[in-house]
Amino acid sequence: MVDTFHVREGLFDEAGGGRLLGNKCNSCGRIYFPQAPFCFDCLGEIMEEVVLSRRGKLYSYTIGRMASTHFQPSYAVGLIDLPEGVRVFTPLIMTKDETYTIGMEMELVIEELWLENHNQIIGYKFKPV
Numbered sequence: 741m742v743d744t745f746h747v748r749e750g751l752f753d754e755a756g757g758g759r760l761l762g763n764k765c766n767s768c769g770r771i772y773f774p775q776a777p778f779c780f781d782c783l784g785e786i787m788e789e790v791v792l793s794r795r796g797k798l799y800s801y802t803i804g805r806m807a808s809t810h811f812q813p814s815y816a817v818g819l820i821d822l823p824e825g826v827r828v829f830t831p832l833i834m835t836k837d838e839t840y841t842i843g844m845e846m847e848l849v850i851e852e853l854w855l856e857n858h859n860q861i862i863g864y865k866f867k868p869v
Contacts, residue, residue, distance in 0.1 A: 742858055743858070743859050744859070745859055745861055746862050746863070747853055748863075750774070751774055751863075751864065752850060754850050754862075757794070758848050758864065759792065760773055760791070760792040760794075760822075760864060761773075761775065761790075761791060761792070762774070763775040763787040764789075765781070765786070766786040766787070766788060767779060767786065768782040768784060771824045771825060771826055773822075773828055775787070790824070792822050792824055792826060793822050793824060794848040795869065796820040796821050796822040796828070796845075796846055797820065797821050797843055797844065797845060798819075798820060798840060798841070798842055798846050799819040799820065799821045800818060800819045801816055801817065801818030801819070801832060801842075802816070802818070803815070803816050804816070804817065810853065810854040810861075811854070815831065816833075816840065817830065818832045818846075818866070820846050820866050830864060830865060831863070832846075832866055833849060833865050838868055840868070845869040846867065846868060847866060847867055847868075847869045848864060848865075848866055849867050850863070850865075851863075
């Protein structure tokens, strides 16, 4: 039997195809992902949860050619700029016929990241639109 776990609680939910969960400072409006315990800009302590956009633009990426703890080569990771002003570090979905271009539109996907001790670890990735 395989149990399912989120890679980290509070990063996302699976409603409507998946949503990243950030938070926003009530004093200055700065938005954070992952959620911050207080505002690092103004030190405000009142933070409200916000749902981030599912789409953003590829800021940068790299292709891994050596195995890592959870990913076999080749794999891609990148930075996605979301409209809310947040830059998200994320695994990218790779396909044989899709190449990445800086500035391309990317979309959030919630899916399995890896299996660990018969547990399915679910997380977020981005894929080209």
